[in-house]
Amino acid sequence: MIKTDILIIGAGPTGLFTVFEAGLLQLKCHLIDSLPIPGGQCAEIYPKKPIYDIPSHPEILAGDLVEKLLQQIKPFQPGYTLGEVAISLEKTEDNQYIVTTDKGTRHCAPVIAIAGGLGSFEPRKPPIKDLEFYENKGVEYMIKDPEKFRNQNVVLAGGGDSALDWTLFLEGIASSVTLLHRRNEFRGALDSVEKVQQLKNQGRIQLLTPAEVIQIEGTEKVESLLINHNGEEIKKICDAFIPLFGLTPKLGPIADWGLEIEKNAIKVDNSLDYQTNLPGVYAIGDVNTYPGKLKLILCGFHEATLMCQSAFQRIYPEKKNVLKYTTVSGVKGFDGSHKQAQKATIKSIE
Amino acid sequence: MSNDITIHVIDRDGITHTLSAPTDMNLNLMELCKASDLPVEGICGGMALCASCQCYIESSHNFPQQSEDEEAMLAEAFYVKENSRLACQIHLHSNLEGLVVRIAPEG
Ligand SMILES: Cc1cc2nc3c(=O)[nH]c(=O)nc-3n(C[C@H](O)[C@H](O)[C@H](O)COP(=O)(O)OP(=O)(O)OC[C@H]3O[C@@H](n4cnc5c(N)ncnc54)[C@H](O)[C@@H]3O)c2cc1C
Ligand code: FES
Numbered sequence: 355m356i357k358t359d360i361l362i363i364g365a366g367p368t369g370l371f372t373v374f375e376a377g378l379l380q381l382k383c384h385l386i387d388s389l390p391i392p393g394g395q396c397a398e399i400y401p402k403k404p405i406y407d408i409p410s411h412p413e414i415l416a417g418d419l420v421e422k423l424l425q426q427i428k429p430f431q432p433g434y435t436l437g438e439v440a441i442s443l444e445k446t447e448d449n450q451y452i453v454t455t456d457k458g459t460r461h462c463a464p465v466i467a468i469a470g471g472l473g474s475f476e477p478r479k480p481p482i483k484d485l486e487f488y489e490n491k492g493v494e495y496m497i498k499d500p501e502k503f504r505n506q507n508v509v510l511a512g513g514g515d516s517a518l519d520w521t522l523f524l525e526g527i528a529s530s531v532t533l534l535h536r537r538n539e540f541r542g543a544l545d546s547v548e549k550v551q552q553l554k555n556q557g558r559i560q561l562l563t564p565a566e567v568i569q570i571e572g573t574e575k576v577e578s579l580l581i582n583h584n585g586e587e588i589k590k591i592c593d594a595f596i597p598l599f600g601l602t603p604k605l606g607p608i609a610d611w612g613l614e615i616e617k618n619a620i621k622v623d624n625s626l627d628y629q630t631n632l633p634g635v636y637a638i639g640d641v642n643t644y645p646g647k648l649k650l651i652l653c654g655f656h657e658a659t660l661m662c663q664s665a666f667q668r669i670y671p672e673k674k675n676v677l678k679y680t681t682v683s684g685v686k687g688f689d690g691s692h693k694q695a696q697k698a699t700i701k702s703i704e
Numbered sequence: 705m706s707n708d709i710t711i712h713v714i715d716r717d718g719i720t721h722t723l724s725a726p727t728d729m730n731l732n733l734m735e736l737c738k739a740s741d742l743p744v745e746g747i748c749g750g751m752a753l754c755a756s757c758q759c760y761i762e763s764s765h766n767f768p769q770q771s772e773d774e775e776a777m778l779a780e781a782f783y784v785k786e787n788s789r790l791a792c793q794i795h796l797h798s799n800l801e802g803l804v805v806r807i808a809p810e811g
Contacts, residue, residue, distance in 0.1 A: 399748055472747060481782050481811060513780050536784075541776040599780055602754070603747065 356433060358384040360665055361453055361463035363440045363608075366394020368639030368654030369469035370423040375662040377430030379675065382688065384433035384461060386440045386453065388474040389601075393420035395640075396651075398475050398601055409652060419651075429687020435459050437498070439474050441607040443635070451634065465634050465665040468613075468620060469654070470641040472603035480511070480597050482567055492576025492594050503528045503594055509579055511535065511567060512598035518546040520598065525559055532590065534562040534581065570595065608641075619643035627664030628657050634668055636661045709798060713742055714762070714806040725796050733759070733805065734792035744807060750792035755781035757791040758808035765803055767794070782811035 360376050362369040365387035373383040391397055393416075396405075401417030408414055414422075438455035443466065445451055453461045477495035479485060485493060497503075497520055508528040510517050513535040519542075521533045533550065540547050553559045562583050569580035571589075579590045605618055613630050614621040620637035622628045624644035628636050638661050639654035647653075666675050684694035707728045713721045725736050734757040737744035748754035752773040758781055761767070767789070770778070774793045778784050788808065794800070 399753060400751070403751070478782075478811065481809075513776065535779070537775075537779045539776065539779070541780075599782075600754075602756070 355452075356384055356435070356459070356461045358382050358433060358461070358463050359669060360384075360465045360467055360662070361451070361461050362386070362432075362467045362469055363453065364394060364469035364471055364639070364641070365389070365392035365434070365436070366469060366471045366639060366654075367396055367419065367423060367651050368471070368658055369394070369467070370420070370427055371655050372467055372469060372638065372658040372662065373427040373430050373432045374423075375659045376665070377427065377688070378678075378680065378685065379662055379666045380686075381662065381666060381669065382432075383430065384435070384463070386435045386438060386455060386461065388437065388439045388476065390437045392424065392434070392436070393417070394471050395603075396420050405651070407650065407652065429685060429689050429691045429693075431688045435461065439476075439606065443611045445632075449634065464669050466636065467658075467661060467665070468608065468630075468635065468637040468641055469639045469658070470605070470608055470637075472640055473605040473608075473618075474603065475601040476604050476606070477597075478599040478602050480567070480599060482570060484570060488570050488572070488576050488595070491574065492572065492592075493570070494594065494596050495598070497524075497596065500524060500527055505529045506593040507591065508532070508594045508596065509534065509567070509590060509592045510596045510598060512600075513537065513540050513542075514598070514600065515542040515546065516600075517598040518542040518550050520596065521559060522546060522549055522553070525553055528594075530560070530592075531558075532560040532562060532592070534565040534567070534583075536564050536566055538563045567595065567597075605641075613637070616643050619647075628661045629664065636665065707798075709796065709801040709803075711736070711796075711800065712802075712804045713737060713740075713759075714804070715742060716807055716809065727796050727798050729796075731796045732792050733757075733794040733796060734790075736796060737791060737807070742807065743810075744791060746792060748792075752777045752790055752793055755790060756810075758784070758788055759791045759805040760785055760808060761787045761789055761803070762806055763802060763804040765800055781808075783809050 359381040360383045362385045365385040376383050396416035404413050438457045440453050441456050442454045451466050504527050506528050507530045509532045511534050525531050554561045565583040567579050568582050571578045581588050620642050622637050622642045628638050630637050638657040640649045686692050708724045711723045711725050734746045745756035747756045755777050774790050
């Protein structure tokens, strides 16, 4: 069981900045995210796009913002459970919460900060009949262990970077790789597009465009696919089918945790500390709603800051917390580091 | 207001919502639907990166050609038909008076 002071669900910008504000109060944090990397929407949807409304950054790429946040929170050594979805929340008799993920990892903390944004990023599934029946029986949406496909006949579908990148990667592992896409144009890094073109020219992969899988066949597992290629139906014998159509956020299980939900967001008390209807469970950033709510990064940062003050009082009811400026008291990391403003030199002039 | 146009949006239950839309506020159809509490998500905020705003055009209005981004995104979307468009790429303009669109299934 992983134990911490504040368990943060969601490692987007809001969740990451929470680690910093909690750290200033000497509270430890652990983050859970369904994505394999931190950064939330900034990392998954628009890492290479600029943001213009982060105070004091006239322009910053979303990916760079995440990098800088990670740098800022590093001294506070947060723990990470990445690539797992938080699916359940239970309260213990001694007023702690236990959060369990889809992979069975258990976490325990007196304070939960839900910074889940638009929801947990999950793969977009194409509308193919019985697709779900074949999940883990040849159908995969994310490649966690490429070795699994060694000596297999693999079919990938999609027109973006991940379809191109995995085609290139699996070509060296699988016994055959087929990439199919609904049109001839691919939207990806030029370099990857060119490499895929080369492999196709060398006959090392099969490229089918315009093409679309219309049916999966097989009694126990994937055995073949029925593909519409250029208006003609063809059958393709294969062991694995990997549809790569990006990820989409789904609020998912959080909606069943007994929290007050309004318009797909969690209602919080914004006049005080962004606490939900469950004491000790806070919701901050894009995931919450209150009168006048704006889904912006800077609003998430503000909410995280106020929430940490309230969390401190909950964890240490007997202690009084006095606000200190970082310039005055510096930043003491859990890694032993201590950043501090330079003292003025005082020297006499003879 | 004189600058307003009328747009008919058919939701996923087949119910038609008649919306009055301003043409002088630099709005697109995705933003109009969201502001009217219709179930259009607009996850990517209108950058043609998510297809959560896909709709079908059911009237015979003339549209400017799809941009490359929109074409590429629709090629990766589901339930795409001949008359599919991304609502976020449809700028509300006076020539769209009486437009009829149907919201595509979630996917
Ligand atoms: C294209 C685009 C442009 C934008 N431009 C701007 C801009 O210019 N300025 C601005 O201020 N904002 C902008 N935004 C909005 C901004 O990105 C969001 O406000 C911000 O990302 C919210 O941060 P967050 O940490 O609250 O949530 P998110 O970034 O959504 O992160 C939430 C994380 O929680 C995870 N999660 C959720 N539920 C679970 C669960 N049950 N288990 C595990 N993990 C879970 C998700 O996988 C996700 O990674 C833009 C958004 C988009 C899409
Ligand atoms: S809002 Fe994402 S494509 Fe239109």
